[in-house]
Amino acid sequence: MERISREAPVLIIRHETTRQMPGGGANAVYNLATLGAQVKAVGLVGKDDQGKALRGIFEDAGIDTEGIMVDTQRPTVTKTRISGHARQSVTQQIVRVDRKSDELPDPVIQEQLTDYIRAQIGTVDAVVCSDYGDGVFTGPVIQAVLAHQQTVVDTQKSLGRYRGARLFTPNLPEAERAVGYSIASPQALTAADKDLLALTQAQQILITRGDAGMSLFDPSGREQHIPAFNRTEVFDVTGAGDTVVAALTLGLAAGGSFWEAAVLGNIAASIVVRQFGTATTNPTEVKATLQALLEETGSGRKFL
Numbered sequence: 001m002e003r004i005s006r007e008a009p010v011l012i013i014r015h016e017t018t019r020q021m022p023g024g025g026a027n028a029v030y031n032l033a034t035l036g037a038q039v040k041a042v043g044l045v046g047k048d049d050q051g052k053a054l055r056g057i058f059e060d061a062g063i064d065t066e067g068i069m070v071d072t073q074r075p076t077v078t079k080t081r082i083s084g085h086a087r088q089s090v091t092q093q094i095v096r097v098d099r100k101s102d103e104l105p106d107p108v109i110q111e112q113l114t115d116y117i118r119a120q121i122g123t124v125d126a127v128v129c130s131d132y133g134d135g136v137f138t139g140p141v142i143q144a145v146l147a148h149q150q151t152v153v154d155t156q157k158s159l160g161r162y163r164g165a166r167l168f169t170p171n172l173p174e175a176e177r178a179v180g181y182s183i184a185s186p187q188a189l190t191a192a193d194k195d196l197l198a199l200t201q202a203q204q205i206l207i208t209r210g211d212a213g214m215s216l217f218d219p220s221g222r223e224q225h226i227p228a229f230n231r232t233e234v235f236d237v238t239g240a241g242d243t244v245v246a247a248l249t250l251g252l253a254a255g256g257s258f259w260e261a262a263v264l265g266n267i268a269a270s271i272v273v274r275q276f277g278t279a280t281t282n283p284t285e286v287k288a289t290l291q292a293l294l295e296e297t298g299s300g301r302k303f304l
Contacts, residue, residue, distance in 0.1 A: 031268075
């Protein structure tokens with residue numbers, strides 16, 4: 001992070017790699033690790049300094065990087081955020097500059113990714129597909145990840161490509177794009193639930209709805225709504241969806257119900273949105289936040 005500072009206002013240039021915080025799909029990977037998971041990362045980086053830095057960050061966090069392939073024809077996806085603030089004001093993002101390729105990976109690299117996933121799929125408790133549309137999730141790769149019964153999908157578009165995954169976690173705009181209409185009423189939310197379940201054949205759909213909380217649906221027609229746990233200290237929602245996916249996946253892998261896992265994801269997200277830029281949390285913070293929430297609601301339950 002570089003700072004240019006003489007008098008207020010201050011211009012802050014934030015670069016995801018230089019400030020040691022992975023973004024995009026890498027943020028979901030990093031969140032899983034900071035929450036205590038043993039993670040095998042799968043993806044692509046370029047033959048550049050950003051790719052080396054990202055791999056180094058992962059390795060320092062104990063993440064297995066064997067599944068990260070180098071594509072010499074593509075840059076490592078890099079996002080530069082330019083933000084500013086004045087005294088007594090909240091830091092705000094002004095613009096973001098992305099460096100990426102819109103081309104599909106070389107077929108040889110696609111095959112390498114697919115082969116690695118197939119070799120590892122039986123050794124893991126869950127699979128997270130964090131699809132930012134940057135070319136990793138080709139057809140063969142998707143078929144490989146769907147071989148696992150505990151596949152959680154967080155994709156910005158084309159939910160139907162992952163048909164048969166266990167759980168999908170679209171945010172509200174993503175859900176609206178998938179069904180093709182506005183979800184602005186309880187009736188529309190129920191209709192979207194049915195349409196999304198038909199599209200994905202999932203066991204559950206979790207729609208994250210910002211300050212309206214989350215809504216969890218299953219094929220039986222049951223709807224469960226979870227309120228937002230933090231509405232007053234939201235500074236930046238960047239990457240909050242990655243935190244939700246990481247925490248709820250760990251909850252499911254540990255044997256929790258869909259509702260319990262969703263609550264865990266909601267709590268984790270309520271922590272990271274209090275920080276500017278992509279951020280992570282850890283089990284200690286999650287436990288403390290859950291304890292405070294229980295005390296606030298009058299529950300006397302204690303957690304070790």
